Amino acid sequence: MRWMWIDRFLEFKRGKRAVAIKCVALTEEQIDNYCPGYPHMPNSLIVEGMAQTGGLLAGEVNQFLERVVLAKIGKVVFHDVARPGDTLRYTAEIQDLKPDGCILHVSSHIGDKLQAEVEMVLAHLDQRFEGVDLFEPADFLRMLRLFGVYDVGIDEQGQPLTPPPHMLAAEHAFNLTAP
Amino acid sequence: MPPSNEEVFEKVRTALVDALGVDDDEVQPESTIIGDLGAESIDFLDIVFRLEKSFGIEIPRSELTPEDVLTNPAYVQDGKVTPEGIAEIKRRMPFADLSKFEANPVVTEFGNLLTVNDLCRFVESKVQDR
The missing domain is CATH 1.10.1200.10 (ACP-like)
Structure with missing residues (x-):
């Protein structure tokens, strides 16, 4: 199982804002096992989904060449629990973007109701983590396509986003060697 | 104002x-x-x-925390910031009181400055x- 805690992007505006959804289903192990008798989505995994929404938004700004990691949760408030059948809608907005990281505000809604809100700091791994690769580029691009980033994503001019050249090259090389 | x-x-x-x-x-x-x-x-x-x-x-960021100075071998010897390093930090951080640090300029102590x-x-x- 991949560590994917969002299902699809609905909106993706380069360097500004992204909206992703996560459908909560009773068939998911973590829903049933986390708190037996009271099935709900663990808050920690909701935060992970919010961080993935924001992390991909932040990473795209630099063509996914920076290695973006969740560094700090400044503040988090949960207003409600997410139950099977709910669809969580995560909205990430970049507050500040610097060479060494990014500050984001991310909210989670169920319908019109605010479910959670988080202030988070994402960091770019620096030279101390030389040689540490978080993703293989072809695999990463497959995930971005699966999330619909290139179906809904737009750049600063409102033009459709396209995958970065290094990822397309890796995908091409992978396809050539695939059985 | x-x-x-x-x-x-x-x-x-x-x-x-x-x-x-x-x-x-x-x-x-x-x-x-x-x-x-x-x-x-x-x-x-x-x-x-x-x-x-x-x-x-x-x-x-470099004005607030001169990490690049503290990790630069030209400014650090045997775990201590050299006089040249101190001068560079003073140039970068004129707002900071470096007197205590100058007395014992151990890199690991800089965080307490x-x-x-x-x-x-x-x-x-x-x-x-x-």
């Missing part, structure tokens, strides 16, 4: 309380940001963001340059 010293301190205090999750009364002028308030490296990104927003200023007062002086200089 530039903010008064008290206004600067209160805004800096708010930024530190929000970024570090400490209590108001823990943030005193002489408190060291890393040693007393427990800030870690990544917290400075958060602190800088809050100060920039609160005061309408821009803060290059920057105080809330230093941060206030730094912000005041940035507000004046605005």
Whole structure:
């Protein structure tokens, strides 16, 4: 199982804002096992989904060449629990973007109701983590396509986003060697 | 009109309380940001963001924490910052009181240098340059 805690992007505006959804289903192990008798989505995994929404938004700004990691949760408030059948809608907005990281505000809604809100700091791994690769580029691009980033994503001019050249090259090389 | 010293301190205090999750009364002028308030490296990104927003200023990270000097072999020998390194830090951080650090310039002790007062002086200089 991949560590994917969002299902699809609905909106993706380069360097500004992204909206992703996560459908909560009773068939998911973590829903049933986390708190037996009271099935709900663990808050920690909701935060992970919010961080993935924001992390991909932040990473795209630099063509996914920076290695973006969740560094700090400044503040988090949960207003409600997410139950099977709910669809969580995560909205990430970049507050500040610097060479060494990014500050984001991310909210989670169920319908019109605010479910959670988080202030988070994402960091770019620096030279101390030389040689540490978080993703293989072809695999990463497959995930971005699966999330619909290139179906809904737009750049600063409102033009459709396209995958970065290094990822397309890796995908091409992978396809050539695939059985 | 530039903010008064008290206004600067209160805004800096708010930024530190929000970024570090400490209590108001823990943030005193002489408190060291890393040693007393427990800030870690990544917290400075958060602190800088809050100060920039609160005061309408821009803060290059290298002006607040000269990590590149402290990790540069040209400025560090046997775990201590050389006189050239001290001079570079003074040039970068004219707002900081380096007298204690100069007496024993061990790199690992640098974190205990920057105080809330230093941060206030730094912000005041940035507000004046605005």
